Each structure stands twice: as C-alpha cells, then as structure tokens.
Amino acid sequence: MLKPLGDRVIVSVAEEKEQTVGGIVLASNAKEKPQTAEVVAVGEGELGKDGKRLPMSVAKGDEVMFDKYAGSEVKYEGKKYLILHDKDIMAIVK
Numbered sequence: 001m002l003k004p005l006g007d008r009v010i011v012s013v014a015e016e017k018e019q020t021v022g023g024i025v026l027a028s029n030a031k032e033k034p035q036t037a038e039v040v041a042v043g044e045g046e047l048g049k050d051g052k053r054l055p056m057s058v059a060k061g062d063e064v065m066f067d068k069y070a071g072s073e074v075k076y077e078g079k080k081y082l083i084l085h086d087k088d089i090m091a092i093v094k
Helices: none
Strands: 008-013 036-042 063-066 072-076 079-085 089-093
Antiparallel strands (some): 008 036, 036 063, 063 089, 072 079
16 A cells, blocks of 8 residues: 655545536536545654654545645556645545
C-alpha cells in the first residue's frame, strides 16, 4: 500500500455516475469533477517550528470534501487515487 509522507493524505475518489440530459448521455469531459472521497491513508503530519509533528485533521476511513482541482492523481495496483495536502481538505462528511 502507498504510505503518504508529511501532511499528505491518499484518498479514493468516488466515481461520478453517468448523467443524461433529456436522454442524451454527457461526454466524460462534460461531467463535474468529483469532490468527495474516502481517506485510505494518512501521513504522519507536518513538522512544526519546534520540531514536533502537528496532528492530522482526518483519519483513515473518513469521507471528505476537497478543493476541486487539488492533489495529484496516481494509479497504483490498477486503482486510481488522489494524493492531497491536509490543507486541501475542506470538510469531513458525517
């Protein structure tokens, strides 16, 4: 499994369902980019000025909302993941 470093978080992005408008299937590039995902791995946290690790704001298994164009998309063992900085996560969905 991938292990994120520092204040990074690895998420599994929920795929958007295929939508139709008046019976016409939208092209994949016309779909909205998903902004919710499940956290699959969390880094140790960023180092503070005093050299201590700052706590992460999310945990493995949390469903989160993130900035629309944040992160880097990676493919690992046939699955797509997104690597985000902790600061790019806007909310935890409860």
